[in-house]
Each structure stands twice: as structure tokens, then as C-alpha cells.
Amino acid sequence: MKVLKNCIWLMLCMVMLTGCSLIAGGDDLLQTPKPSEKFTMLQDQLEKIISEGKNYVTPQKGSYRNTVTFEDIDGDGEDEAIAFFREGTGGKIYAYAFALEDGEYQQIGRIEGPGSALGSMSFLEVEGGKQKLLVLTWTLSGDVKQGLTVCGVQNQKLQELLDTTCTDYSLSDMDQDNTQELLTLSYENQERKTAQVYDYEDEKITLLSQADATQDVQSVANIVEGQLDESGLRAVFVDNRFENDNGMQTDIYVLDGTTLRNVALSANTSTYRSTALSFCEDIDSDGSIEVPQLQVLPGYEDRDSAERLWMVDWYRYSIGKTTRLVHTTYDSPTEGWLLEFPDNWRGNVTATLVSSTGSNQTIFTEKENLEDPILTIYIFTGSDRKEAASVEGLIDLGETSDICFAAKLGSNQSEYAMTAREVRRAFTVTTNEWK
Secondary structure (H helix, E strand, C coil): CHHHHHHHHHHHHHHHHHCCCCCCCHHHHHCCCCCCHHHHHHHHHHHHHHHCCEEECCCCCCCCCCCEEEECCCCCCCCEEEEEEEECCCCCEEEEEEEEECCEEEEEEEEECCCCEEEEEEEEEEHHHCEEEEEEEEECCCCCCEEEEEEEEECCEEEEEEEEEECEEEEECCCCCCCCEEEEEECCCCCCCEEEEEEEECCEEEEEEEEECCCCCCEEEEEEEEECCCCCCEEEEEEEECCCCCCEEEEEEEEECCEEEEHHHHCCCCCCECCCCCCCECCCCCCECEEEEEEECCCCCCCCHHHCCEEEEEEECCCCCCCEEEEEEEEECCCCEEEECCHHHCCCEEEEEEEECCEEEEEEEECCEEEEEEEEEEEECCCCHHHHHCCCCCEEEEECCCCEEEEEECCCCCCCCCCHHHHHHHEEECCCCCC
């Protein structure tokens, strides 16, 4: 039975690596899925490890979630292989590395994981992208922190370069020297929450600098990397959650020379928002990341937080400069769209939501005249959505595979009225698939 289970594991791994499907028709059902040429060269080594009583494991999250991954780590033009195994059930976890020698893969080392599960695998690009370091995270039993291991191929051997713990991490070329830095976030210490930046030089990973994080945050909700502002300085934006608070606060890390700085702690405008509806993002696609701040729409001030409608102010932060408001939007994340608010709408225009079978409406009106719409955004989801969106008088705003977006202009007598051209320019579909 043990041999049968191992064979099944091996076959499944072949399928995942070759992109073959287990469902086929006709004569295809009689054919065994063919493994890739690289996997065939590696197969003897994998079977040897399996015969020792080890089973395949896969990373639980991240971009690399295969049991076996091929990647040129040492920059020699040939792909090395990384494979993950566990001893029996609930035993130790190992990362094995293999390199090509005379047309066959040979084991060049293994790393024993400190945790009870393999969290993720990613690659830290160094030496101008010519080499890559393997970054592994591990689930530590009964702990909110995770183990983090960095290793690389040096002198034809897999070498461990860093073994630490963290709450989360980011890979980013913060100083723009064509080598990525490793930024780790450490929230497990209740006395002091910090961020650390590690650099790779002379075949070593060294701690370059550290900075304070926001001290009362509990966990990381989102990490995004991009420009801080027009200066082109790279920054890592970390959206944090609190333990007993529905709000969110952003830390903004930059590398000033060799010193890590948290720009958010010295900014003139706080990054805290009481409702965690939006993450930091490049809202206007100019390369710089903006930080959202929520403002309740007129008429919703006295309602519970869950019933409120919001506009979102997007701020750009800088070093030594005043934080600037660059955009204001109305966001509908569940429906996948946003509308940039005209400047004169602030404090004067509000919104009402109307739902029916197959369609939703967001109706914008003056706060003192709720019966006379300025603009209505339609979301059509029914089987007849295309026909509904093409009714005369509606402005086509695009579609996805299951949603059609449209708008209808209201009274042109209002000083807040928009033209069809202005609506098209202000409206954005935020889902990934859009026509």
C-alpha cells in the first residue's frame, strides 16, 4: 500500500509539471501522461528519496506551489530543481536542491525546515537578476510568527544564508541597485514591533538596518511596492490591521542610503482609517502608490459603520514634504468599479443604492435633493445583461465575462451635472477582466 501511494504521488507530480489533464477522451485515455524532459532526468533522484519513507509536500501559499520547481538559481544557464518532502506523516520537512551534471540531476544539498508546514517559496533576485536566492517560510506550531529561511547555491552546494522569524516579508529593490532587498516585519514582540531590511553582498545576507513599525498593530493585511512619489524613490507600503479595531494603518518603508525609514511615522497626515475597505494602490497608474482615507458621504454620518457609504481620498506621501490629496473616488469593490469624484461634488453630492433581480443601481444626487438624480451607474448581471445595458439612453461603460456596466445622465440643470465624456473618463472597472 505504501508503494502504491508513492506511485500515485509521483504520477500526480508528473501531471502538475507537464500541464497534462487527468480527464481525456478517446485513445488519450489509454496513454500515460508524459513527464517533462527535466522531470525525467530528475526522476531517479526523487524515487530514491521516496524509497526512504518521505512524501511530497507543497507550499501552502504564494506563486510557487508545486512539489518540484525548476529555476536557474546560480545563473549558469541551467535550471536547478527544488523539491519538497516530509518524513512520513507529520515528520520533518526538507527542501532538496538538484543540479544538472552530465545530463542528469544530482543532489547538491538539502535544508531542514524548522516548522510543522511549508508556508511559501519565492526567489530573491540578486547580482542584477543573474542569481536567485531561495526564500522559504514555515508554519511554527502554536505561534503567530513564521520561520523564514534564505538559501543559495554556492560552490555547487545548497547553503543556508539566513534563518530567522517574522510576521511577513517583502522582496523589493529598495535602493535600485539591481539587487532585491529582503524586508521583514516582526510583530511578535509585544514590547517593540519593527521592520528589518537585509542586503546580499559577498555571498552573505546581512542585516542592513531596522526601523519601528506602528506599535499597536496586530497583523499584516496587504503589502505593495512602488514609487513613493515623483522622485522615483522606491517604497514598501504595509497595510496593518488592529486586534480590537476595524480600522487599518499603513507603514511606508524607504531605504534612505543604508538607513531604513518609516515615512508614515513622521508624516504630517496620519495613515490610519477607521474602516478597512481599501488597500494602498497606484490609483491613477502613474507608478506612485497612494494611501486611502475614507470620508463618509453626506447623509450617512449618523448611520452604523456597516450601513455607511464612503468616498475615498487618495494621498501621496513624500519625505520632507506635505502629504498631498491627489484623487477622490467613490468605490464599489464588491461590484468591481470606481468613479472619480469631481471636485465640486465633495460635501454636496451623496449616493443611494437600489438593488433588483439582475441589476444594481448607484444613484448620485444632491444631498438636499434626493429625488432628482445627477448620475446613475447600472450594474447588469442577468442573462439578458447585454440587452439591458444597450437600452437607448444608457452610456456603455464596458463589460466583464459576467457583468455589464452602464450609466445614465440625470438633470443637466444641476451645477454638479456631468457629460457623457466626463463620465467615461471618471469611471474605472477595477476587476481584472474588462473589455
